[in-house]
Amino acid sequence: MSDVKTVNRDFNTDIIGQFPGGVHPPERKQPASSRPIRRLPLPAELILPVRQHIGPSGKVLVEVGDRVDKGQRLTEAGLSQGLPLHAPTSGIIAAIEERPTAHASGLPEQAIVIHPDGEERWGNKHALPDYHDVEISRLLELVQEAGIAGLGGAGFPTAQKLAQQKPLKHLIINGVECEPYIAADDRLMQEYADDIIAGTRILQYITRCDSVLFAIEDNKPEAIKAIAAAIDDDTQIKLKVVPTKYPSGGEKQLIELLTGHQVPSGKLPMDIGLLMQNVGTAYAVKRAIIHGEPLLERVVTLTGEALEQRGNVWALLGTPIQHLLDESGFNPEKKQRIIMGGPMMGFTLPSTEVPVIKTTNCILAPTDHELPAPGPELACIRCGACSDVCPATLQPQQLQWLAKAKDYDELEKHHLFDCIECGACAYVCPSEIPLVHYYRKAKAEVRNIAREKAKAEQARKRFEARQERLEREKQERLERHRKAAEERKKMQQEKASRPDSKTDSGDEKPAGKSAAVAAAIARAKAKKAAQAAKDNADEDSSAKGNES
Amino acid sequence: MSLFGAVIALGVLALIFGVILGFAAVKFRVESDPIVDQIDEILPQTQCGQCGYPGCRPYAQAIADGDDINKCPPGGEATIKQLADLMGVEPKPLDDAHGEEDVKKVAIIREDECIGCTKCIQACPVDAILGAAKQMHTVIEHECTGCDLCVEPCPVDCIDMVAVKPKPETWQWDLDTVKENIKANSIPVKVVE
Numbered sequence: 001m002s003d004v005k006t007v008n009r010d011f012n013t014d015i016i017g018q019f020p021g022g023v024h025p026p027e028r029k030q031p032a033s034s035r036p037i038r039r040l041p042l043p044a045e046l047i048l049p050v051r052q053h054i055g056p057s058g059k060v061l062v063e064v065g066d067r068v069d070k071g072q073r074l075t076e077a078g079l080s081q082g083l084p085l086h087a088p089t090s091g092i093i094a095a096i097e098e099r100p101t102a103h104a105s106g107l108p109e110q111a112i113v114i115h116p117d118g119e120e121r122w123g124n125k126h127a128l129p130d131y132h133d134v135e136i137s138r139l140l141e142l143v144q145e146a147g148i149a150g151l152g153g154a155g156f157p158t159a160q161k162l163a164q165q166k167p168l169k170h171l172i173i174n175g176v177e178c179e180p181y182i183a184a185d186d187r188l189m190q191e192y193a194d195d196i197i198a199g200t201r202i203l204q205y206i207t208r209c210d211s212v213l214f215a216i217e218d219n220k221p222e223a224i225k226a227i228a229a230a231i232d233d234d235t236q237i238k239l240k241v242v243p244t245k246y247p248s249g250g251e252k253q254l255i256e257l258l259t260g261h262q263v264p265s266g267k268l269p270m271d272i273g274l275l276m277q278n279v280g281t282a283y284a285v286k287r288a289i290i291h292g293e294p295l296l297e298r299v300v301t302l303t304g305e306a307l308e309q310r311g312n313v314w315a316l317l318g319t320p321i322q323h324l325l326d327e328s329g330f331n332p333e334k335k336q337r338i339i340m341g342g343p344m345m346g347f348t349l350p351s352t353e354v355p356v357i358k359t360t361n362c363i364l365a366p367t368d369h370e371l372p373a374p375g376p377e378l379a380c381i382r383c384g385a386c387s388d389v390c391p392a393t394l395q396p397q398q399l400q401w402l403a404k405a406k407d408y409d410e411l412e413k414h415h416l417f418d419c420i421e422c423g424a425c426a427y428v429c430p431s432e433i434p435l436v437h438y439y440r441k442a443k444a445e446v447r448n449i450a451r452e453k454a455k456a457e458q459a460r461k462r463f464e465a466r467q468e469r470l471e472r473e474k475q476e477r478l479e480r481h482r483k484a485a486e487e488r489k490k491m492q493q494e495k496a497s498r499p500d501s502k503t504d505s506g507d508e509k510p511a512g513k514s515a516a517v518a519a520a521i522a523r524a525k526a527k528k529a530a531q532a533a534k535d536n537a538d539e540d541s542s543a544k545g546n547e548s
Numbered sequence: 549m550s551l552f553g554a555v556i557a558l559g560v561l562a563l564i565f566g567v568i569l570g571f572a573a574v575k576f577r578v579e580s581d582p583i584v585d586q587i588d589e590i591l592p593q594t595q596c597g598q599c600g601y602p603g604c605r606p607y608a609q610a611i612a613d614g615d616d617i618n619k620c621p622p623g624g625e626a627t628i629k630q631l632a633d634l635m636g637v638e639p640k641p642l643d644d645a646h647g648e649e650d651v652k653k654v655a656i657i658r659e660d661e662c663i664g665c666t667k668c669i670q671a672c673p674v675d676a677i678l679g680a681a682k683q684m685h686t687v688i689e690h691e692c693t694g695c696d697l698c699v700e701p702c703p704v705d706c707i708d709m710v711a712v713k714p715k716p717e718t719w720q721w722d723l724d725t726v727k728e729n730i731k732a733n734s735i736p737v738k739v740v741e
């Protein structure tokens with residue numbers, strides 16, 4: 001730790017850009033940001049939803065009753081978007097069944113339940129202290145196999161984000177953490193700055209990018225100091241201190257702040273040569289490559305005045321929220337709400353039996369006094385406050401009208417899908433309209449309509465294909481019958497003409513006998529034709545089944 | 549003379565513009581969907597035949613020929629409204645002679661009871677059933693439109709129509725359903741809020 005360097009260091013606070021809108025909600029990051037990250041005793045069970053990320057789920061590799069090691073793989077990564085899942089600690093697979101998920105719906109999903117045995121027995125680890133002579137594709141594989149997903153936002157598989165083959169101008173490491181209450185990244189930066197920078201260098205190596213912008217909000221002086229010291233005199237990593245304003249940690253907002261460029265609507269940062277990773281992800285990448293440890297745990301902020309012991313904990317993935325609350329001196333009020341995520345973007349948990357997942361950064365148990373439940377929704381008075389604060393320059397009040405009217409075409413024209421659900425509009429709305437709720441609902445409906453439409457299209461194609469096949473089969477059948485009939489006719493004609501030919505050629509066979517033979521041949525032929533037709537029909541009906 | 553010149557000049561101009569317009573009409577022709585295609589686009593493609601026609605396309609043809617727009621139960625009110633907009637008529641309530649709007653379902657074969665008679669395959673309008681003579685049959689769930697047509701022909705009654713369960717990604721942010729979802733699960737949980 002070289003304090004001199006830290007002090008003298010040029011922080012480069014000259015932020016180029018600015019994003020529109022934004023709000024300044026009370027920060028309330030204390031006391032969580034000033035207390036060291038705790039480790040909790042193991043919970044009685046760990047619940048691991050097979051699908052923790054966007055995309056299809058992997059194939060389960062274990063069975064009930066199996067004994068698993070810490071870090072052992074539980075699911076096979078699916079084809080395109082999947083990420084494997086690992087046992088966060090050693091123990092026994094107690095069940096594979098449907099459990100409520102950490103989703104606002106509380107809908108049950110397939111989950112692997114582990115009873116920890118307390119031994120913390122590690123399986124094989126493939127540490128790779130020096131990755132510089134390893135192929136980049138191999139490193140990407142390792143990141144994928146470690147099950148790492150973006151720990152800041154939507155939980156997109158990190159390896160897939162890294163694998164995009166486009167030249168990068170800057171790699172941005174996001175340590176902004178602008179949402180009130182949450183201090184998980186803050187504490188991680190204070191305590192594990194060197195690991196985060198090591199992870200950043202791995203990301204840099206993988207993306208072959210020689211310019212890193214490391215962004216931290218100016219309300220985290222301790223984290224800034226620690227990261228500055230860890231960067232030391234590495235000129236490729238520039239520390240950028242951004243002014244505190246919500247939501248400056250949003251991907252597109254931060255890009256605008258740091259580079260002055262806007263990511264066009266419907267495009268990815270990648271399209272303008274930028275890639276953003278969260279500090280937690282950088283840390284996880286370091287653990288995965290250098291130590292060979294898959295992603296098994298994350299820092300979760302436990303806060304809110306209904307908790308006696310507020311602060312940050314290392315929570316194993318799959319830890320039931322109830323366990324976290326029990327370990328923090330939880331004094332529930334009468335109508336206690338538990339929020340996963342922060343107060344602006346989080347959602348009220350339907351149950352406290354749901355587990356910590358990769359994107360769980362905060363569990364907030366506020367008292368009613370601290371964070372009153374929203375009042376009744378009043379009519380929009382068209383004050384325009386919402387459009388002033390929208391960081392995506394949308395017209396929230398307009399979107400709200402359209403969402404209520406279910407006018408999906410207009411909603412898309414008003415760029416509903418540019419809304420980052422930051423909640424700034426709902427925060428300032430004097431009529432307490434739960435604006436974001438309407439947008440989430442409308443987005444879900446639009447997506448569903450698209451899904452239904454695609455399905456209908458598919459059904460139409462299959463229906464038409466079937467009609468065509470039936471028609472073709474009918475034609476073939478007719479054709480066969482026609483041929484068989486022709487054959488018979490020919491036979492009969494031959495039969496009729498035989499007696500004449502006999503006299504011509506002077507054949508000795510008696511007429512009666514020759515006619516009988518011809519008739520028999522005709523019969524056999526007809527029978528054969530009928531049999532062939534039948535066989536074909538059978539074949540067709542089984543082929544029909546196999547076709548799909 | 550000048551009159552003659554003017555007539556010629558105008559005639560030539562008319563000819564030139566005629567050629568340009570004619571060319572433009574061919575070159576920039578807008579392919580407009582025939583009305584039957586547009587109607588078919590709106591229909592849900594369940595292919596169930598409840599409308600009285602052997603599939604959605606035939607019903608689309610019938611609507612184009614002047615049949616009522618309220619005979620498709622799977623589409624329900626939403627489809628009727630879209631059809632009314634397209635055809636420029638007043639929407640009317642679903643004709644319940646053809647059935648009622650229902651939740652989305654899929655067919656599931658109780659496979660150990662199936663005798664492999666292939667009757668359901670012959671009934672399925674979208675070839676969503678897989679199997680062969682004297683073999684166990686199964687429904688490809690994501691291709692099944694829930695048309696119900698395979699249930700009737702099965703001689704051993706081993707096909708069930710079950711409602712499609714909402715998944716987290718298809719859930720419509722209907723907060724009223726939250727407690728129900730939790731209850732539907734047998735694990736005792738504390739419901740918060």
Ligand code: SF4
Pocket residue numbers: 379380381382383384385386387396397400425428429430431432433
């Ligand atoms: S802030 Fe609320 S009341 Fe004001 S215009 Fe927006 S939605 Fe309407």
Ligand code: SF4
Pocket residue numbers: 386389390391392393394395396418419420421422423424425426435436
């Ligand atoms: S939630 Fe959406 S509409 Fe509201 S301020 Fe944020 S981006 Fe704008």
Ligand code: SF4
Pocket residue numbers: 591592593594595596597598599600601602603604605607619620621622623
């Ligand atoms: S009733 Fe069935 S077959 Fe008729 S249009 Fe509707 S979905 Fe298609």
Ligand code: SF4
Pocket residue numbers: 657661662663664665666667668669679685701702703704705706707
């Ligand atoms: S109709 Fe019934 S018994 Fe026959 S193949 Fe289909 S599911 Fe099996």
